[in-house]
Amino acid sequence: MALIKDRRHSLEHTATPELRFSDWLNEGLSQDLSSTTAVLTNGDDDLPSLLANADKLSMIAVEFEPFADGRGFSMARMLRRAGYEGEIRAVGDVAMDRIDFMQRVGFNAFELRDDQDVTEALTKLGEVSVHFQPSADGQGPAYMV
Amino acid sequence: MYAYNQFDQTLVDQRVEQYRDQTRRYLAGQIPEDEFRILRLMNGLYIQRLAPMLRVAIPYGLMKSTQLRALAQISRTYDKGYGHFTTRQNMQFNWPTLESVPDILADLAKVQMHAIQTSGACIRNTTTDPFAGVSADEIEDTRPWCELIRQWSSLHPEFAYLPRKFKIAVSGSSSDRAASQVHDIGLHLYRNEEGELGFEVLVGGGLGRTPVIGKTVRKFLEPQELLSYLEAVLRVYNLNGRRDNKYKARIKILVNALGVDTFGDMVEAEWALLKDGDLRLPLSEIERVKGFFTGPDYLSNKNAQRNLASTFDEHPAFATWYRQNTRDHKQAGYRIVVVALKNQLQAPGDVSHQQMDGMAGLADEFSFGELRSTHDQNLVLADVAQRDLFDLWHKLQAIGLARANVGTLTDMINCPGLDFCSLANAETLVLSRQINETFDDMDYQYDIGDIQLKISGCINACGHHHVGHIGILGVEKGGKQVYQFTLGGSASDDASLGKTLGRSIEQDQVVVVIGQILDVYVELRETDETFLQLVRRVGFAPFKERVYGTHQRSAA
Numbered sequence: 001m002a003l004i005k006d007r008r009h010s011l012e013h014t015a016t017p018e019l020r021f022s023d024w025l026n027e028g029l030s031q032d033l034s035s036t037t038a039v040l041t042n043g044d045d046d047l048p049s050l051l052a053n054a055d056k057l058s059m060i061a062v063e064f065e066p067f068a069d070g071r072g073f074s075m076a077r078m079l080r081r082a083g084y085e086g087e088i089r090a091v092g093d094v095a096m097d098r099i100d101f102m103q104r105v106g107f108n109a110f111e112l113r114d115d116q117d118v119t120e121a122l123t124k125l126g127e128v129s130v131h132f133q134p135s136a137d138g139q140g141p142a143y144m145v
Numbered sequence: 146m147y148a149y150n151q152f153d154q155t156l157v158d159q160r161v162e163q164y165r166d167q168t169r170r171y172l173a174g175q176i177p178e179d180e181f182r183i184l185r186l187m188n189g190l191y192i193q194r195l196a197p198m199l200r201v202a203i204p205y206g207l208m209k210s211t212q213l214r215a216l217a218q219i220s221r222t223y224d225k226g227y228g229h230f231t232t233r234q235n236m237q238f239n240w241p242t243l244e245s246v247p248d249i250l251a252d253l254a255k256v257q258m259h260a261i262q263t264s265g266a267c268i269r270n271t272t273t274d275p276f277a278g279v280s281a282d283e284i285e286d287t288r289p290w291c292e293l294i295r296q297w298s299s300l301h302p303e304f305a306y307l308p309r310k311f312k313i314a315v316s317g318s319s320s321d322r323a324a325s326q327v328h329d330i331g332l333h334l335y336r337n338e339e340g341e342l343g344f345e346v347l348v349g350g351g352l353g354r355t356p357v358i359g360k361t362v363r364k365f366l367e368p369q370e371l372l373s374y375l376e377a378v379l380r381v382y383n384l385n386g387r388r389d390n391k392y393k394a395r396i397k398i399l400v401n402a403l404g405v406d407t408f409g410d411m412v413e414a415e416w417a418l419l420k421d422g423d424l425r426l427p428l429s430e431i432e433r434v435k436g437f438f439t440g441p442d443y444l445s446n447k448n449a450q451r452n453l454a455s456t457f458d459e460h461p462a463f464a465t466w467y468r469q470n471t472r473d474h475k476q477a478g479y480r481i482v483v484v485a486l487k488n489q490l491q492a493p494g495d496v497s498h499q500q501m502d503g504m505a506g507l508a509d510e511f512s513f514g515e516l517r518s519t520h521d522q523n524l525v526l527a528d529v530a531q532r533d534l535f536d537l538w539h540k541l542q543a544i545g546l547a548r549a550n551v552g553t554l555t556d557m558i559n560c561p562g563l564d565f566c567s568l569a570n571a572e573t574l575v576l577s578r579q580i581n582e583t584f585d586d587m588d589y590q591y592d593i594g595d596i597q598l599k600i601s602g603c604i605n606a607c608g609h610h611h612v613g614h615i616g617i618l619g620v621e622k623g624g625k626q627v628y629q630f631t632l633g634g635s636a637s638d639d640a641s642l643g644k645t646l647g648r649s650i651e652q653d654q655v656v657v658v659i660g661q662i663l664d665v666y667v668e669l670r671e672t673d674e675t676f677l678q679l680v681r682r683v684g685f686a687p688f689k690e691r692v693y694g695t696h697q698r699s700a701a
């Protein structure tokens with residue numbers, strides 16, 4: 001499976017974290033402030049705790065499973081709004097037809113499903129180049145720019 | 146009306162190409178079925194019993210004559226020469242092929258139209274009062290606000306995978322003609338005691354299998370913060386709405402589970418972080434959009450007016466049409482004309498390509514080249530000078546659209562039912578045919594007066610049966626199509642949900658029962674009492690007695 005990161009096919013593919021955010025939080029691992037911790041989360045986790053602890057995390061992988069679970073879009077948006085600057089990676093059932101919206105709300109990395117062609121997927125970022133609403137990518141409607 | 150600039154056009158054009166590529170990859174086997182389903186729904190494409198069905202957005206029901214002509218052309222080129230106006234003011238085509246949809250979308254884009262978000266679990270076409278900007282009882286024109294909502298919601302990246310579809314309606318006058326209380330969000334534009342303009346915000350209304358009247362979540366919202374507040378509501382819903390059961394996924398279920406106060410607190414908490422931010426509408430942007438809705442160059446009252454008294458005497462049928470199908474206009478000398486798409490030969494809401502072309506021509510000739518679709522599946526020519534009415538009436542007759550039945554029994558709402566819809570339990574179009582045949586005496590209909598009959602072929606309630614004065618719901622029992630009656634619903638400012646009358650009725654008895662219900666009304670009504678008022682006054686007992694006391698053949 002291929003990884004797109006910061007709009008490029010990333011060849012150094014760091015593994016998707018197996019550590020779940022809820023385990024990290026509950027098992028007191030959050031006391032370790034090495035700030036290289038990567039966690040896996042999804043919409044079932046407690047979002048206020050995630051937002052409160054985000055600065056201790058180097059990567060937050062948000063799981064889309066099933067793919068139509070749209071909570072991850074709001075999670076990324078709120079993480080960026082809270083000032084999180086680390087990697088937000090979309091994992092799970094991630095296909096090229098959703099990564100443009102994902103990028104807009106604040107994801108900067110996409111672990112594509114096995115059947116996805118990474119070169120083709122890259123052409124999907126910015127396929128629609130104008131936007132009617134502000135989002136985490138700093139772009140927005142004409143009256144904003 | 147609103148006209149695209151380069152920015153809008155680019156968005157729609159690029160969206161067409163994006164969908165063209167998705168269709169290509171699907172046909173090449175590169176997108177799994179369940180995934181393509183969601184992609185096509187976001188462009189309004191359903192796969193139905195007989196063929197795909199494409200729903201085209203008519204934002205808040207407003208269109209130019211050139212757009213209606215383009216729809217007529219599309220129906221000729223890609224469909225069977227007709228289209229269907231829906232209860233959400235959109236147009237549906239019942240017979241396009243999946244392969245042709247990208248070309249249809251490209252044709253639509255040429256006339257500033259699209260099918261973006263006309264289906265799927267996303268923010269749908271915003272609907273409003275079909276008389277916005279022209280009605281005599283209006284507080285404020287809703288159309289600029291609808292356009293601002295359309296823009297904000299179009300391709301919103303965060304809200305494309307909501308728990309379920311999401312519908313917003315905006316009303317701006319004392320009588321609610323937008324059914325705003327049965328929408329996920331209902332917005333009421335009004336002036337508070339200080340005279341400031343703002344929105345009352347309702348959430349959690351809806352029909353379907355769990356009908357609910359919306360509840361006020363915010364009494365007064367400053368207009369410049371409209372989008373930030375909507376975004377807060379959508380975010381709370383996106384994160385908290387149920388995703389385990391699609392029948393419990395609408396926002397109404399969340400609002401009921403939390404209570405509107407708790408839900409409102411969550412929205413306020415999120416909104417506190419959004420207010421005064423990027424989403425605050427600059428006054429200049431509001432003014433820019435309002436500039437598209439300033440109204441046409443009306444003639445002076447003296448030139449527009451015509452004393453019609455003698456014409457009425459000579460042509461009683463014209464007088465009847467005037468009374469039934471036209472409404473007061475805020476501009477002296479003008480009338481609003483409702484064109485009923487409810488004749489004896491076509492399904493409610495259906496229009497042939499000739500009628501579309503014909504209506505486009507009449508809009509050019511008599512109403513500044515604009516038309517509107519209504520949530521009760523009719524068309525409106527909003528700005529007709531009084532002196533032109535007689536001429537217009539003649540020309541409407543020529544295209545079979547002069548039936549003077551607006552607001553009467555035969556001006557019913559009807560979903561497509563088993564004839565087209567794969568979810569249906571029962572036929573509905575056969576009922577509208579039977580009703581038209583049985584109650585063909587227009588004088589009888591006028592005597593019955595204002596009555597709203599709404600028919601759905603299953604519990605999804607596309608025909609809004611819960612809010613019909615008389616509602617009919619098709620159900621299946623033991624392999625048979627039978628129909629449940631509800632009475633007393635309303636989608637207006639006095640919104641209420643109808644209650645079930647009793648056990649289901651067999652198909653061939655439906656018109657009999659409607660007749661019995663109307664007989665009870667005629668016998669018991671007081672002077673000027675409408676059907677709905679009577680039901681509210683006398684309750685169900687006399688109706689039950691009449692329908693079930695004498696009626697032996699109803700289904701068990």
Ligand code: HEM
Nearest residue numbers: 230231232233351352353354560561565566568605606607
């Ligand atoms: C023929 C294909 C159609 C299908 C498969 C279909 C399907 C559905 C479904 C499943 C729902 C319920 C959704 C929910 O409660 O979340 C629904 C609701 C609705 N449909 Fe349709 N529909 C069709 C045609 C139409 C047509 C032709 C109209 C207009 C005349 C229409 C108007 C509506 C409306 C207004 C609602 C909203 C009711 C509410 O607020 O919950 N539908 N439809």
Ligand code: SF4
Nearest residue numbers: 560566569602603607
């Ligand atoms: S109410 Fe039921 S039968 Fe009618 S269109 Fe909707 S889903 Fe189909």
